[in-house]
Amino acid sequence: MSNLATASRIAANAAPTTSLRPHAWLRDTRYSLLSASVIVVLLVLMIAPEGFDYSQLGVSSAPTSGGLLSRLAWLGALVAGAAVVVWRARFSLVFVRWLNPFLLAFAVLAIVSVAWSIDPQVTARRGLRVMAIVLGCSAFALMGWHARRFQNLLRPVISAVLVGSLMFGMLLPVLAIHQETHGVLAGAWHGLASHKNGLGDIACVGLILWFHAWLCRDVRGLSASVGLGISLACLLLSRSSTSLIAAVFTLCFLALFLRFPRELRHFMPYLAAIFVLTLLAFSIALIDIVPGSQLLLEPVAMLTGKDLSFTGRTVIWFITLEHVQLHPLLGSGYGAYWTGPIAGTPSYEFVRLMYFYPGSAHNGYLDVLNDLGAVGLLVLLGYLLVFLIQSLRLLKVDRAQSSLYLALFLHQSISNLSESRWLSVFSVDFVIMTLATTTLARALLEQHWRGRKLRLAAASVNPLGRTDSLSAGGRPA
Template structure:
């Protein structure tokens, strides 16, 4: 059964071209694309990297000031960001590396400000479309690196032969391409009639995820695309399809939980994974013993994983596990060692609240954006179990999570009765176009302006 068109469409003008270009560049920088491998091939913080980020920080501040009229409406998100940054700032009093904590708190505050801007300005379908365009550029750049500069684009020692594109590791490329593929799928599921570019982007991003052979990225891709595709199918189907889909999802989820609980070792071996998750379980066990020493404070924001010889607790973990551990490879445990249980509980609560509000609003703003937020949140949660992405001071997944939170708490814009999309190729109808279709004052608002 074909979905019926609503008799009102949300007026969400696209941000200006120069804003989209600047935001695309900052998003690429947040992924670490090319900048890290070129300026810090040993994966260390260097003065050059800090200088490279200064223009980006200035641009973010400029964007916030330019759109200050939009930001005040997102005051619940502002409160959340102040609480997060405030807790990270307070950790300087017990941090084992005061200078690193202060430097990264500043970067965290600016990144959170950029997330607030993205959520408040790029409403509806405009954020997934921005992500799709940016990831498509990075995907093409990754192909150039793989075939023209394989020393950078392909792993040479560990994981030899696997693609890593513009990044240090294959897992980084996999995570970025998951974000791009999810955004492209959302653009295909949205009412926007432009289909060619999203289809190309989805195929290319999914192919690069497969080229990394990252099981975590593949799982995130399946979860994100599956959720978006499921909601799209429910929207187009009737009540019978809806009931059958919900029943099937519950049964599959229950079966999956039972299989994992009773046959996790066999499942991992069937997927070609070490049951210890390539030594990660040893890291987690060791880190939880260090968490027990400081359960309520942690070791300070961004301070635990110092260089060899500069962080006593990190060196202890590295000695116990027998290898140079760079991170916890788990966002929640990394939060525990940085900010203790208060920080972890705060982030967990925010994730649950954001997911609930997004689901409640999914039949409204979810339709317009192709259910991007739901797909991204599902992939984000799965990724957080394997990668240290929570409260990252310079990380795209965390920025997009806060942007999703901001979009969830913002009131819906005004609506007017109008055709959902133009028949011809083009963007959503803008206010002037809609007014021109109703020259005799027949235009009315479906909902009041808030």
């Protein structure tokens, strides 16, 4: 028997798995239902309106605090996540070394921004939600782990919400469909979400998950067709142009990434990195926080013939940027600006100047800048860069899983050009991307452990320490 075969057998005995394929890591199913239930609760809390009261969706105010049921649910998620992290403290200390450090930096910055917030009580409440999401998603990665757990949980939950939205719209259209008679909301479905853009966003995520599962042959063709059909129906009924554009680009990316000719695949990581970095540069230019950066947008305007106002959103951005100038370094406190159309608050300026209250800056990068200043924006950009790098690292050992993380990253990068979803406790995307971040860290940790075990096993059958039969990742060279 060769040294490599012996090493593989020893490593397999040390950590039983079903295969030595990169995606077949040690399957740990203990307490999987408990950790999954925390994520389900967080997803439901972020999708549904406060108190599940759909009759109050016409009121254009963002509640600064939830009802008793909502508070208990958030508290339960926070306590459950913290309990798991403390219970598995030794493992947590190892895990956190692989976790995106800028996610933790953002959580700390959001919480400590209470010290300079223009509304400390609101910032404190929203900071607790950040803690609940980060701890809950970390608990998910620490318990009941297997390599496909992220999509195996997310796909059924998102699909159930979309099916429920269709049924809700057919049975109670008054509550599930916007009742405005004119404008972009007229006749648009929001389903079980709070807004048409929320349903469109969830439907786009559903399309990504089902299309990815079909490309990777994780589901049968009939199941994929049904899932894609339901997701597409909700996307079209929502009339969300942002989600539609994001879906087209992301699905094309997945098709290219997973069906690209094998001999050209080694170019894909570079193409993905260039595309994402270009998109981020476009995002920064769009809100014009770097002098002269809007010159990058002129070719786009010439090609499309449009003024890039994103349905008048540039006016919202201009007013928001004026407020940013008051607190340029650290911002006005996490979540402290958009507290509803209340006379005397800074955001009431929109009612005075535009005669309506937008509820957000409609740009994820700008809202982070407004809340946490230049420091917060740098933390966000660092988080995005590390997420991209980690996804490309995973690509070397698990192309299918890496492509899903990159697709969700692309979807979010596009959506946040005209919607505020980055690191927002009012967007379900914060839960989804935080969950992707923690499971990505766990996947890299598992692969590191597997490579280490193979190298140790190889060393045990090579007394002279010769391990040249194995590559650095523990695979045949």
